[in-house]
Amino acid sequence: MNLIPVAVIVPLLAAALLLALEKVLPKRLADGFALLVAIFVAGLCLVISLETLDQPEAYWFGGWRIQNGVVLGIAFVADPVGAGVAAFAAILFSGTFLFAWGFFGDTGTRFHVLMLVLLAAMVGFCLTGDLFSFFVFFELMSVTAFALTAYKLESASLEGALSFTVVNTIGSFLMLAGIGLLYGRTDALNLAAIGGALDGHQADALVAMALVLILAALLIKAAAAPFHFWLADAHAVAPTPVSVIFSGIMVSIALFGAARLIWTAFAPLDQVAPAFRDLLLYLGTFSSLLGGLACLIQRHVKRLLAFSTISHVGIMLVGLAALTAPGLAGMLIYLVGHGLVKGALFMGAGILMAECQDIDEIRLRGRAKHLPLTGLTFAAGALLLAGLPLGAIHEGHHLISAAVEAQHPWIPLALALGSALTGGAVLRATGRIFLGLGPASNGEAEGPGKPEHETPGRPVWLMLIPILSFFAVACLAQGPAVTDTVLDLAQGFADHDAYGQLVLEGGSGAREPSSEGHAAPEAPSSPILPWVSVLLALLVAGLQLLRERLPAPLVWLSSLVLRPVFQGLDRLHNGRIGDYAAWLAIGLALLGGAFVLP
């Protein structure tokens, strides 16, 4: 029996079963069942990933292939990268279900049902080789995510879910329009067939517009500036287990989807033009800085983490926009490292909400001294985010920087600064909450009105298990072996011709072992850059915490420069959906304009 469809079917079947048995299941059984299913899916996807290591495999649903030169059915194309990302998603879900043990005690199984469907949608999204089922799974992800965001039914969570819903639904419309245009031109929905139809053609306005529309939808989901506004509203208010999934994988999986489309369908066009590539590079860099700066003024810890996600997804976007295999490899490693660390940090915030019954940094000052291990994980997460040369985040960051350094030497510096700002903000929160450092108030943005809390009385050690294991994996996944393997896989992923052959001609799709070896990145041009970044993070945290003890003129000067910036940022992220939509239109115009520019 072929395992490829099973990876999507099993979580869906489990969801249906949980809904049917809602009234008769004993309380904790749903928690355990969902956990087992997620672990099973993770194992399945890993097996698929290993099996396709030498040779990707096309799977045609219903046995419909190609007739009279027309691709009739839907194909899944399992390759080690796609299945690997799916496996990573399932691993995050496993940790999350463990963390959420007892979280949803009295509201039946609906949470588990929606989470399992979300998992199935992600697996399908990673494996599909068909543009329309790509859209179906994209939409399925959105629909489940909308409901999960609003779970708490407080006014903040409803508002957050509403901006999330409106902005992402606009994105879905854009993508559908793009698919329609592309279908009108190529008469195909299969990615390889689209790529084949565009082969040898110049990009005219129609193809360009289709690419812009589809890419815009993915960038909305990936929350790249200026499409990012919904993210902080939604991720901050969702129940913590949901935030873990959102920030850990749902944002970055959109970038993976973009990579898939670019290399399968759009690769033959040299119109992924220099201007367009540069624009994506700039947007990514800008997101990284914007998210980092916005982090500094948050006192709602989950909102702070949400802004840091915007910053780090910006870094991943830079890796994608390099449009080279090493850049892509960097993005993939970063996706894993960031997903684990950010997921663990959100879980730490969840422990605060359960144990201290609040999430406001100022009110929590010194109130978590009885949770030393959680504090340590917070500090470790902050340092890893800041760029400490250890583990997957650093490995990915290094590859991404190396991929763009030659043409844009300033981008690595900007990315390091963005990381340092996010790390500094998390460090500051750690110092204040777990050590009681810093002033009780320092004129940051307004905090949440009333304490937000989550189901208390869950065992802390149980919640710490996924946190610590996530950190362990994030730190250990490094070294030349990892980098070489992923570089090799990324090169296979980016092989447009082999993909087309595999799907359309039933070719083996096996890659010839590259004799010349891949363009392994040089040693980092400045091996001290990560350390500078970490130092900067420490400095940022220290300055914010010791503000009162600094000489008065210095404080005056810094607030003279920084206050307008921070106030502007605060005013931009105001929760008004109309504003968000206007920025979305600007982003769309920017993407479209990049094609017109010479």
Next chain:
Amino acid sequence: MSRTARLVLFFAALLVAVPLGILGLIGLPSFGHHVSTYGDVVDAMGTDLRHVTNMVALVTFDVRGFDTLGEEFILFSAVTGVTMLLRGDRGEGTSADPVRIPHRRREGRSEAVTGTARWLGPMTLLFGIYVTLHGQLTPGGGFQGGSIIAAATLLIYLGEGYPAWRKIVRSVLLDLSEAAGVGIYLVAGLVPLLAGATYLENILPLGEVGSLLSGGLIPILNAGVALAVAGGFCSIAIEFLEETREPNEDET
């Protein structure tokens, strides 16, 4: 951002986006131009290969049946989301009417309404089943049939009142119907897989062209979709009405 600033920003963006959009649309095949090779191929082979006469059903429930599974789950998730978010504190009581406006006199239900609903309800239900069963033959199918069946149960509400409707249309049964509907689709795909074919491969006997039992797997998938859609739409109707129902005295 002020209203003016927002509008300026938006129209500035449109200034760039709209001309580009028009440029792109011009690239589409001209009106009346026949492009769909896909449609031609499917039309040519459908009746021979699968013994169906509704080619849309052939595409949605066989050739691209996996997409439809995803779409069924979009509906399933939307309904599950709605019922999760509208979870009230009202309990299961059903003796009071929802959508009541205070201070307005309650009119009794007219016998004409009850009579019409009693007559129309079973007919509508029958029509829903008909549309579902004929999915592979004529326009229609599970999505359409399921919504008609859900509408038929609403006629019970119209004719007999809220308590009677809730007594007949139990939420537990609706959840079961929804879960069974998606379950049928999933398992119907799994059976060929276990038999050594691919997922959702149509390996059942195909029947006679034009008969109710033609198309192999297609009628079964249609039935599953109809169950899920009917259960889902009824659940949503109940949740929306429950939102406006005042709790009974014995409920909190």
